[in-house]
Amino acid sequence: MRIAIVGAGPAGATAALALSRQGTHEIVLLDRDSFPRVKTCGSALSPRCISLCHTLGIETTMAPLAYPVSGLRFTGPSGRQATLTGKAGGAWIIPRARFDAEIAFAAERFGVRFEQGFKATTLVRDPRGRVAGVSDGQRTLEADLTLVADGAHSRFSSDLRKKRQIATLMGWWEGVEGVLPGHMEMWFDRRVAPWYGWLFPETTERVNIGIYYRPEDPVPPKDIFGEIVDRHLGRRLRKATQVQKYRGAPIVYTEEIGEVAAPGALWIGEAARLTNAATGEGIFYAMKSGVIAAELIARHGITDGDRLLTAYRTAIQRAFTARFLLALGFMRFANTPAFSLLTSLVAVPPVQKTLTWALEHV
Ligand SMILES: Cc1cc2nc3c(=O)[nH]c(=O)nc-3n(C[C@H](O)[C@H](O)[C@H](O)COP(=O)(O)OP(=O)(O)OC[C@H]3O[C@@H](n4cnc5c(N)ncnc54)[C@H](O)[C@@H]3O)c2cc1C
Incomplete structure (x- = not known):
């Protein structure tokens, strides 16, 4: 097939x-x-994502590329700060240029034909409307099944609802002062609530810095970025050099999982809006949905299309609905005075424990 x-x-x-x-x-x-x-990505891999790399047998390839993270410098809306400690190497930062290429080339070594520079423009359909392949306008590749994984901007989305988005802007710097080894920074600043600004170290020298903010914010993105970075890094940036230009891209999320299958096609990753609304995490959801699709193809085959489509819809609901509800709950909570109050007590050990738990599980 x-x-x-x-x-x-x-x-x-x-x-x-x-x-x-x-x-x-x-x-x-x-x-x-x-x-x-x-x-365009913070390139942070959560513990659940690392464990998926382990299951896929790529953990040993990825580990040497990773900047291991064992803690978080947290700043709440009140400006109170705390250093939250997690498991040593519990999260990783791997720049996406390397991470994505490693997985794609690993697949190629296992016999996948990897065609780069192919920009799909149309999903080709048979006379009954079933997806029967893909075309770039010049060449048609016929397929018994098409997996649509074209990300946030998906031109082939099967979900007709209006997109819900997080706006982002980020850049890369070297020489930022006061970066605590093995620690990420997250600033839950009121200006971008319910989201946050971040500093994620990629190496001992290089960090990526970004903000998630409301797409309807009328202020130019670089001004919002400047305000957040001034407040949270200030003089720590004075000797730093920007080494890669600013980039922005939307993160598409959903409150409820929508249509992820149609005859001849399954949607995976952000093309199916599978991201965490509270944290913007999408890599785990993308990989997990890819694994689920592969497992169900093995179990049901492709010819009995209906069984595969139904099984995939059900499996995606089961895998992600509870997580998405938790994320939405956290996102809404992060927009309330109660969150501000709780995090103003972040120096108190039980509050620290609760917050560490919440951030790990969201
Ligand atoms: C600023 C920012 C920071 C983020 N930080 C994090 C983070 O730290 N951790 C985390 O887990 N997630 C993060 N995310 C989210 C994460 O990047 C995405 O959710 C994740 O990349 C989704 O993976 P995907 O494979 O579904 O789509 P993508 O990674 O977007 O991959 C889609 C691929 O499809 C290709 N493509 C698109 N259209 C076509 C076409 N017509 N024909 C052929 N190819 C096409 C693209 O070139 C691309 O390679 C962040 C996102 C942003 C914007």
Whole structure:
């Protein structure tokens, strides 16, 4: 059976890797870009994402590329700060250029045909309306199943609801002072509530700094960024050099999982709006949905299409609904005076414990 995967981010590349190991399908992984390519992303991998890398057998490839994180410098809306300690190496930062390429090239080593520079423009349909492949306007690749993994801007979304988005802006610096080794920084600043600004170290020298903010905010993004960074880094930036220009991209999230399957196609990752509304985490959700798709293809096959579609819809609901509800609850809580009050007590050990737990589980 032929499977076409549109998009080689963590969703598409992971699905390709997991499917390639089944050794039963002819798989083509398509991306408009050439890899490695820069992706606008904080590049933080949560503990659940690391554990998925372990399950996929890529943990040992990824570990040497990772900046290991064991704690978080937290700043609440009141400006109170605390250093929260987690498990040593419990989270990783791996720049996405490397991370995504490693997964896609691993899939290629297992026999996937990885076509770069292929920009899909149309999902090709048969006379009954079933997705039967993909085209870039010049060439059509026929497929028995198409996995749509083209990310936040998905041009093939099957979900007709209005998109809910987090706006972002980020950049990369070297030489920021006072970065605590092994620690990320998150600033839950009122200006961008319910979201936050961050500093994530990629190496001992280089950090990425960004903000998540409301898309309807009328102020120019760089001004919001400047205000947050001044407040939280201030003089720590005076000897720092910006090493890569600003980049912004939306994060698409959903309050309720929408349509993720249609005859001949499954949607995975951010193309299916599978991200965490509170934290903006999307890599885990992308990879996990790719793994779920691959497992169900192995179990149900492709020819009995209806069983596969129903099983995939159900599995995605089961895997993510509770997590999304928790994320939405946290996001709403982060916008209340109660959050501000709780985090103003962040120096108190039981509050620290509760907050560490909440951030780990959201
Ligand atoms: C500023 C920012 C910071 C973030 N920080 C984090 C973080 O620290 N941790 C975390 O877990 N998540 C983070 N996220 C979210 C995360 O980046 C995404 O949720 C994740 O990349 C989704 O993976 P994906 O594979 O679904 O899509 P993507 O990673 O977007 O991959 C989609 C791929 O499809 C390709 N493509 C698109 N259109 C076409 C087409 N027509 N034809 C062919 N190819 C196409 C693209 O080139 C791309 O390679 C962040 C997002 C942003 C914007």
